[in-house]
Amino acid sequence: MAGTRVTNMQTAAKQPPLVLPPSHGAVAMRIKATNSSGERLSQTKSMVIPEPETPGKPINRHRRNQSQHSIGGAGGGELSVPLQSTYLNKAKISEGGKKLRKNWTSTWVVLSSDHLLFYKDNKQEALVNLKPGNRAEEVDLNGAIVDWTKEKSSRRHVLQITTSVGDEYLLQSDDYPTISKWHCAITKIADRPCSGAGRQLARPGLQRSSSQEHLPRRVAEAPPAKEPNRRSLMFPSSRLKHSASDSNDKIGVKNRLKKFISRRPSMKTLQEKGLIKDRVFGCHLLTLCSREGTTVPKFIRLCIQEVERRGLQSDGVYRVSGNLATIQKLRFMVDQEEALNLGDSQFEDIHVITGALKMFFRELPEPLFPFRFFDQFVESIKTKDPKQRVQVVKKLVNQLPKPNQHTMKLLFCHLQKILSHSRKNLMSTQGLSIVFGPTLMWPEHDSGNMAVNMVYQNQIMEHILIESREIFGTDEV
Missing domain, CATH: 1.10.555.10 (Rho GTPase activation protein)
Known part of the structure; x- marks a missing residue:
């Protein structure tokens, strides 16, 4: 018996080592034996096997939670990587249609795919990324109205954002090129016909969280027709900004103003009637x-x-x-x-x-x-x-x-x-x-x-x- 055991050991030593074939250049799998009727595969978190005809993306081998690199948006979705960020002066003047006291603060503003994010400073942004529970102030830009304003503030270069729920924000910067770029970027996002969730589902090559399959690359479907947002239903007058007859309305207003100006009495006539009296103090x-x-x-x-x-x-x-x-x-x-x-x-x-x-x-x-x-x-x-x-x-x-x-x-x-x-x-x-x-x-x-x-x-x-x-x-x- 001892001789047989020695012989087996020598035979095993002479055999070449077992070489496993490569598995699509991806992650190695390990098999666990269980007492149950079937066996299941256990894979690492980043394990995704793409289809043979579709080249897969490089696999991220870091085991950090992906939510640490993104900021939770409205409804629990994830926002894409920020497009731009800088310090701007911000004031919230209305919430749900109710006016608030205007209070200007210098804020670190981050523009994402469909949200504006406000931080106290850029250090807080990094802290929020590391601590998902510590949320920043968010502004949903879907269906928002973006325009310049001179009536809401005496400051120059003031941008007004009115959200679909009736919140109003003012953004301001003394540097006109900076605030102008922000105006263009926010307007493009606010005028997009589909929401952020729809854009995510239309991306090719996304992974389902509840399945081990990898979705094949496909062509994104055409976005559905834009439905009227909540603000347009609550405030019908706001739809005039996007109506086809907007130019006709402006021409009509200009014509009425021209007629009023041409018919108004002269200064001399008003003075003769005693409606306007010249001052004594400050007169030459x-x-x-x-x-x-x-x-x-x-x-x-x-x-x-x-x-x-x-x-x-x-x-x-x-x-x-x-x-x-x-x-x-x-x-x-x-x-x-x-x-x-x-x-x-x-x-x-x-x-x-x-x-x-x-x-x-x-x-x-x-x-x-x-x-x-x-x-x-x-x-x-x-x-x-x-x-x-x-x-x-x-x-x-x-x-x-x-x-x-x-x-x-x-x-x-x-x-x-x-x-x-x-x-x-x-x-x-x-x-x-x-x-x-x-x-x-x-x-x-x-x-x-x-x-x-x-x-x-x-x-x-x-x-x-x-x-x-x-x-x-x-x-x-």
Whole structure:
């Protein structure tokens, strides 16, 4: 018996090793013996045997779950590899037709085959891929409406996406080429006639998860006709965007607008009927005087008369600020040409009157000292000889338009009266010059020499105040 066992062992040692034939260049199979009536084949997870006439794809030998490389979409399906991704500004303004408070956030946006995915940053995207339970905010683009908008935000380059369930999102980027590419890509996906699931089933060479067979490569069938989405059923007006008569509707609207514009009354007609009234504040001095038929605006005369009646001895007159709300109310009454009584109790504070007068001069489109004379007045104040300086300034004043010249004369004569009560109101020539320097003159274009210009403005005002009798004379305006 022992000899027989030795002989068998020697025979087995001499036999060549068993070589298994290759199995289509794929995965080796292993056979497990069981006590049951039949035997079954156990294969690795990636084992797929394609048909002989169809070349198979390289087999992925990594045993990582495929769901770790894809992001779950709506309905539990898998989305394809992201097409593009970048940082964009995102705001959700409506959910199911209910408006939400607009809150802009910088978001890492990923565009997949039929969804938009929003992450806090690109690091979170990687974290979501590793942890399938940690889902990102998804936007289904099937049946969505994509368009540019300027009404929903004051920002530029804003893209509005309205989903089929009534959710509205805004995407924005300061870089126009970037947001334009996103607009084109999202629009293409939103206008596709079939859903993401249909596209997956139409792909050739897909594997059924419940079978060991490999589907043969076949030609994808034509997609079914697009059914009306839920939004078009809920909001029938939205179908106008895709209707065939859209161009006709636009032409009709344009024609109606043209007729309305051609028939509307002119500005002059509306002014004659009193429907539109010109403002007083912010109106050009020449235009206002021409409209009122005078060389000094009526409002300036009223303010000066009221200040001289009860404000010459007020402490800090023209230096102390009045209540801004009351000043704005006075301005509104003047612009609306309402009956104005500056002696009313609501204008009891004299600083409201002086504040409104200074506001009138500050809001002139062109200052009391016209732009073209600014440099000439600056050069005149540089004259060293005092007598010659007075004559140069007087000559420039006489060259001003009559409304500017007469208004300036009335104002500086009024300021002379303020200085005559300086012991009571504590206002000096230098103090009034600081107040009225930047109020009555400024350059047309800011050259960056604001501090230098302010020095010259104050010097010009102070010189005219001191020499006002010589420059303007004693005749009343």
